Amino acid sequence: MYVKQLSVFLENREGRLEEALKILKDNEINIISLSLADTSDFGLLRLIVSDPDKAKQVLKEGHFSSQVGDIIAIRISHAVGSLSQVLGSVTEADINIEYMYTLSVGIEGASLALKTSDLEKTIEVIREQSVHIYTQAELG
Amino acid sequence: MIWNEAKECMARADIEALQSARLKKLVDRVYHNVEYYRKKMQAVGLEPMDIQGIQDIEKLPFTTNEDLNQAYPLGLLAVPRSEIIRIHATSGTTGKPKIGAYTRRDVDIWAEGVARCMTMAGVTREDTVLVSYGYGLFTGGLGAHYGAEKIGAMVIPVSTGNTQKLITMLIDFQATVIACTPSYLLHIAETLEKENKVDQINLKCCICGAEPWTDEMRSQIEQRLHIKAYDIYGLTEMMGPGVANDCEAHAGLHIWEDHFLPEIVDPATGAHVAPGETGELVITTLTKEGLPLIRYRTRDLTSLAYDTCSCGRTMARIQRFKGRTDDMLIIKGVNVFPTQVEAALLTIDGTTPHYLMVVDRVDNQDTLEVQIEVEERFFSDEIRGLETLAGKVRAVLKTAIGLNARVKLVEPDTLEHSQGKTKHVIDKRKLYA
Numbered sequence A: 001m002y003v004k005q006l007s008v009f010l011e012n013r014e015g016r017l018e019e020a021l022k023i024l025k026d027n028e029i030n031i032i033s034l035s036l037a038d039t040s041d042f043g044l045l046r047l048i049v050s051d052p053d054k055a056k057q058v059l060k061e062g063h064f065s066s067q068v069g070d071i072i073a074i075r076i077s078h079a080v081g082s083l084s085q086v087l088g089s090v091t092e093a094d095i096n097i098e099y100m101y102t103l104s105v106g107i108e109g110a111s112l113a114l115k116t117s118d119l120e121k122t123i124e125v126i127r128e129q130s131v132h133i134y135t136q137a138e139l140g
Numbered sequence B: 001m002i003w004n005e006a007k008e009c010m011a012r013a014d015i016e017a018l019q020s021a022r023l024k025k026l027v028d029r030v031y032h033n034v035e036y037y038r039k040k041m042q043a044v045g046l047e048p049m050d051i052q053g054i055q056d057i058e059k060l061p062f063t064t065n066e067d068l069n070q071a072y073p074l075g076l077l078a079v080p081r082s083e084i085i086r087i088h089a090t091s092g093t094t095g096k097p098k099i100g101a102y103t104r105r106d107v108d109i110w111a112e113g114v115a116r117c118m119t120m121a122g123v124t125r126e127d128t129v130l131v132s133y134g135y136g137l138f139t140g141g142l143g144a145h146y147g148a149e150k151i152g153a154m155v156i157p158v159s160t161g162n163t164q165k166l167i168t169m170l171i172d173f174q175a176t177v178i179a180c181t182p183s184y185l186l187h188i189a190e191t192l193e194k195e196n197k198v199d200q201i202n203l204k205c206c207i208c209g210a211e212p213w214t215d216e217m218r219s220q221i222e223q224r225l226h227i228k229a230y231d232i233y234g235l236t237e238m239m240g241p242g243v244a245n246d247c248e249a250h251a252g253l254h255i256w257e258d259h260f261l262p263e264i265v266d267p268a269t270g271a272h273v274a275p276g277e278t279g280e281l282v283i284t285t286l287t288k289e290g291l292p293l294i295r296y297r298t299r300d301l302t303s304l305a306y307d308t309c310s311c312g313r314t315m316a317r318i319q320r321f322k323g324r325t326d327d328m329l330i331i332k333g334v335n336v337f338p339t340q341v342e343a344a345l346l347t348i349d350g351t352t353p354h355y356l357m358v359v360d361r362v363d364n365q366d367t368l369e370v371q372i373e374v375e376e377r378f379f380s381d382e383i384r385g386l387e388t389l390a391g392k393v394r395a396v397l398k399t400a401i402g403l404n405a406r407v408k409l410v411e412p413d414t415l416e417h418s419q420g421k422t423k424h425v426i427d428k429r430k431l432y433a
């Protein structure tokens, strides 16, 4: 039930984001979703792509450090309070939410990527909620 | 194994008697053959007969870098030019190159020195020795080459500059010994790991030198390549590699005292320090014919141990180098050696990060920035994880050198990687401009 996320380390230098994206494009890797987290010194690019392992390889050849890891991708309804209900159930189960961001996928509802301290337990908890949990195939 | 037991295990009294006899002859020889030395001795009212043995060594004036510059290229030659059969030189990036000028006997003694060192590392005539120091003016390549040949090993003179070629030779010839700089060997290890070829090599040991390295680098090399690492020491102006080497006890580098007379002096006053204390290593070449050096200031900071080693050798041991008198950076009034920074960084996860120290002066305040490449093993998909890494680096640096450094994480392969000596410091302060 997990989705593979590719994270890429970026220095805060001009053109590095474009360079990373160009490498992916030149290698015909589709970007399904993209999110950038940054500080004054560096950034982390988080991507869901069509072929994460190949992406890691070609990025390495282009001198980028990257990592492939699991996250949970979910879709929740637009109803008021549905996000806080889902997150509330997770934190109540003593699970830490390490980070989350919106996914640019899906037509109805809001889609989110979620990284927690315990992905397995998180799945158990949110299964009881009215959310849709994406599979890799659905996104890819 | 010991190459020359009669010399390497001499009793202390016999070593001193031999050194005294050789020193007397040397002083006599340079006084009569080298005008530069004669003038220096005359300037302090010294005549050859004033030096009756090593107890009189402190009467002799030092030879410094400045003297070598003045006498460049062959002003200190102690034999007719026709006796010289080979020249070596340093790169001379910070001044005039340092010169090695060798008579046939000098070349023989050099090979003997390297043969003793390599035998100490377990090299025999059965071994295949891949020499990956540069061949040419640099002493590393030919120095290691002649020593390994003297032992009778099979020598592969790969030189530097082509890592892929080197790896091919390493594997195809199943080389058992490699001689190169430690940072280049780590680069080779990295390449072998990337290409999944570590289990195809047959190395048993390496003989590394030509740059300062730490115990951590040694254990890196030993663990990643499953070999034993030995440290070889020497300077072009003294002859090249093979002046000293560490044995399996790793208790310091045995220096060949029958050819080189070591002293430790206070770098500021020039006086001998108390036995066992740290100071600048000063060496007199007792047997060199071509370009003998009298009390040469090496600018290496270390101490000497004279007790008999567990390996059986009696030759004094140069202890861990604490740095160079001229590499020392003074940042905010604190003495900092790049080797200290390196040792601290290696404690983070036990491997060598690529790093660069950038020293600058902003508003009359010294600043130190340490750049670290975010290699895969340091990677975190969380901002917090990367900030923790930077924090850890700051903490180990603070402990090691007592300074607050700014830590900057940079992308892999952005810092200059070497195929030999690595540049780890950029000092933008222009203190001497």
Ligand SMILES: [Zn+2]
Residues within 6 Å of the ligand: B247, B248, B249, B254, B309, B310, B311, B312, B313
């Ligand atoms: Zn020993």
